Amino acid sequence: MTSIPTVTLNDGTWFPELGFGTYNLTGDEGVDATAGAIAAGYRLLDTAVNYENEAVIGEAVRRSNVDRDDLLVATKLPGRDHGYDETIASARGSLERLGLDRIDLYLIHWPNPSIDKYLDSWRAMIRLRDEGLVRSIGVSNFTEAMLTRLIGETGVTPAVNQVEMHPYFPQAALRAYHAERGIRTESWSPLARRSELLAERVVGDIAVAHGVTPTQAVLRWHVQLGSTPIPKSAHAGRQRENADVFGFRLTDAEVTALSDLERGRLWDGDPDTHEEM
Numbered sequence: 001m002t003s004i005p006t007v008t009l010n011d012g013t014w015f016p017e018l019g020f021g022t023y024n025l026t027g028d029e030g031v032d033a034t035a036g037a038i039a040a041g042y043r044l045l046d047t048a049v050n051y052e053n054e055a056v057i058g059e060a061v062r063r064s065n066v067d068r069d070d071l072l073v074a075t076k077l078p079g080r081d082h083g084y085d086e087t088i089a090s091a092r093g094s095l096e097r098l099g100l101d102r103i104d105l106y107l108i109h110w111p112n113p114s115i116d117k118y119l120d121s122w123r124a125m126i127r128l129r130d131e132g133l134v135r136s137i138g139v140s141n142f143t144e145a146m147l148t149r150l151i152g153e154t155g156v157t158p159a160v161n162q163v164e165m166h167p168y169f170p171q172a173a174l175r176a177y178h179a180e181r182g183i184r185t186e187s188w189s190p191l192a193r194r195s196e197l198l199a200e201r202v203v204g205d206i207a208v209a210h211g212v213t214p215t216q217a218v219l220r221w222h223v224q225l226g227s228t229p230i231p232k233s234a235h236a237g238r239q240r241e242n243a244d245v246f247g248f249r250l251t252d253a254e255v256t257a258l259s260d261l262e263r264g265r266l267w268d269g270d271p272d273t274h275e276e277m
C-alpha cells in the first residue's frame with residue numbers, strides 16, 4: 001500500500017498530495033473500485049451530486065477498514081442548488097446519500113456566473129462549516145476574479161480550488177494566485193482523460209529516465225507543482241500505479257518540459273461561459 005503524503009490547508013486541516021477521482025464509478029463496480037482505491041492507500045475521494053454516486057462512495061467508506069477520520073470525502077454543490085437555503089438543503093441531501101455525518105471537503109462545483117448566486121452559496125457553506133457538518137470549504141472552476149470577489153465579499157478564503165489542470169493546461173497564473181493566498185490547487189482530469197497526452201514523446205522520455213510509467217511521470221509533475229491530482233481509474237493495478245509517485249523526483253527541466261506541452265483547455269470548460277446545473 002502506498003502512503004500518500006499530506007499538506008496542511010489554510011484552515012489547518014490535512015489534505016493528501018494525491019486523491020481519487022470517481023466520475024463514472026457507479027453501482028457495485030463503483031463500490032468495489034473505490035473500496036479498492038482506499039485499500040491501495042488513497043485517502044481523498046472526490047465525488048459530486050452530479051456524478052450520482054455519493055451513495056456508492058459512502059458505501060465504500062463504510063466497507064473499508066480505514067478509520068473514518070483518516071479518510072476525506074469531498075463532494076460538490078450542483079448549479080441547480082445555488083443560493084443560501086438551497087445550499088443548506090443540498091448539503092443535507094449529500095450527507096443523507098453518503099450516509100455520513102460529515103462532508104470533509106465541500107466545493108461549489110461550477111460558479112455559473114450568469115445565475116450569480118455563488119456568494120449566497122458560499123455564505124451558507126461558511127455556516128455549514130461553523131456547524132460542523134462540513135470540515136473544509138472550497139470551490140471548483142473559479143477564476144482569479146471570482147476568487148477575489150468571494151474573498152472580498154465574505155472575508156473567507158477557500159481552502160481549495162479544483163480546476164482543470166494537466167500538462168496541456170498547466171494553469172501557471174492561477175496557481176501563482178492560489179499560492180499568494182494559501183489556496184490549495186487540485187487538478188481535475190490530471191491525465192487529460194488519458195487522451196494523447198500519455199503518448200507524447202517527452203512524457204515517454206521522462207518516464208524512461210526515471211524507470212516509471214508515463215502516467216506516473218505526469219502525476220509527479222502535478223505533485224511537484226504543488227497541486228493535488230485526483231486521477232480516476234476503475235482498475236486496481238492502475239490505481240496502485242497512479243498512487244505510487246512519491247519515490248522519485250523530476251528535475252526542474254523535466255517539469256518545464258512537461259509544462260511546455262501547454263495548448264489550453266481540452267473541453268471548452270471556461271468558467272466565465274461554461275455553466276453546469
Ligand SMILES: NC(=O)C1=CN([C@@H]2O[C@H](COP(=O)(O)OP(=O)(O)OC[C@H]3O[C@@H](n4cnc5c(N)ncnc54)[C@H](OP(=O)(O)O)[C@@H]3O)[C@@H](O)[C@H]2O)C=CC1
Nearest residue numbers: 021022023188189190191192193194215231232233234238
Ligand atoms: N470539478 C470538476 O469540474 C471536474 C472534476 N473531475 C474530477 O476529476 C477526476 C479525474 O478526472 P477524469 O475526468 O476522470 O480524468 P483522468 O485524467 O483522471 O483520466 C481518467 C481516464 O484515464 C484512464 N486511466 C487512469 N489511470 C490510468 C493508467 N495508469 N494508465 C492508463 N489509463 C489510465 C482511466 O481509465 P480506467 O478507469 O479504465 O483505468 C480513465 O479513462 C474525476 O473522476 C472527477 O472526480 C473531473 C472533471 C471535472
Ligand SMILES: O=C(O)C(=O)[C@@H](O)[C@H](O)C(=O)CO
Nearest residue numbers: 023048109110188267269276
Ligand atoms: O466531472 C465533472 O466534475 C464535471 O464537471 C464534468 O461535467 C466535466 O465538466 C465534463 O465532463 C466536461 O466535459
